[in-house]
Amino acid sequence: MAKKTTKKTFKPGKNIVASVSKGFRKKLKKSVDDGIKELTINLQGVEMVDSVGLGVLIATHNSLNSAGGQLKVTNASEDIFKLFKTMRLDQHFEVSAAK
Amino acid sequence: MILDIERKNKKLEICFPSMTGNIDIAAMETEKFLIENSFKDIAFDVILVMREALTNAVKYGSGENSRKKVKYSLKIEGNFLVMKVEDEGEGFDWKKKLKQGLPMVDSSSGRGLAIMKSYFRIIKYNKKGNVLTLYKKLLNGGVNGKKNNQKNI
Numbered sequence: 579m580a581k582k583t584t585k586k587t588f589k590p591g592k593n594i595v596a597s598v599s600k601g602f603r604k605k606l607k608k609s610v611d612d613g614i615k616e617l618t619i620n621l622q623g624v625e626m627v628d629s630v631g632l633g634v635l636i637a638t639h640n641s642l643n644s645a646g647g648q649l650k651v652t653n654a655s656e657d658i659f660k661l662f663k664t665m666r667l668d669q670h671f672e673v674s675a676a677k
Numbered sequence: 678m679i680l681d682i683e684r685k686n687k688k689l690e691i692c693f694p695s696m697t698g699n700i701d702i703a704a705m706e707t708e709k710f711l712i713e714n715s716f717k718d719i720a721f722d723v724i725l726v727m728r729e730a731l732t733n734a735v736k737y738g739s740g741e742n743s744r745k746k747v748k749y750s751l752k753i754e755g756n757f758l759v760m761k762v763e764d765e766g767e768g769f770d771w772k773k774k775l776k777q778g779l780p781m782v783d784s785s786s787g788r789g790l791a792i793m794k795s796y797f798r799i800i801k802y803n804k805k806g807n808v809l810t811l812y813k814k815l816l817n818g819g820v821n822g823k824k825n826n827q828k829n830i
Binding site: 593595596597625626628629630632633634636637639640657661664665666667669670 | 697698701721722724725728729732735736779782783786788789791795
């Protein structure tokens with residue numbers, strides 16, 4: 579019997595903002611419901627994350643955390659990384675900047 | 678989805694039906710305006726705050742009612758970039774909201790105003806709370822449109 583995977587990476591490749599938040603939230607929720615414990619959001623190619631997008635990431639991390647998992651955000655641009663730090667979200671889940 | 682877009686000397690004005698998709702079009706126009714006026718360096722800050730202000734106007738001010746209009750303008754005035762957003766809603770208790778700091782770190786909402794306060798220097802509402810004006814200081818070349826090399830709020 580194949581071992582169920584508990585890790586997944588999402589690469590949205592487009593801005594995570596109010597106009598796309600519903601669809602993005604749905605995709606992430608499905609992963610959590612499917613039993614993913616470690617979800618990585620690779621922000622390569624993402625130029626903007628607004629407060630609605632941040633809300634989706636926080637809600638996803640909260641759900642993962644309740645199930646013993648965690649969210650990781652990688653490849654954040656300099657501006658987006660600064661935004662996460664300004665909003666102190668780097669204290670809530672792991673965030674790393676693009677190299 | 679009919680938008681009125683007007684670009685005059687040092688000023689961008691957009692009037693649009695209250696729908697979140699229109700915020701993306703306003704963001705593209707804002708980026709063009711900033712590049713044309715040599716303020717690409719602060720484009721992220723300005724577009725982020727524009728998105729927050731317009732999202733509040735569309736979602737809370739107009740209740741996402743596409744029959745209501747949102748007016749947005751951005752202009753260079755002396756050493757300031759001035760953003761104005763007006764909706765057709767009933768306004769809100771902005772004095773109470775402006776006093777609030779960052780929400781709890783695990784809260785998935787309530788960061789819009791905190792972002793505006795972090796990236797722009799002055800935030801003003803009219804008495805009712807449906808007209809928002811924000812000011813961002815331009816340290817270098819605000820008047821003459823020279824390259825702005827220094828970030829500031």
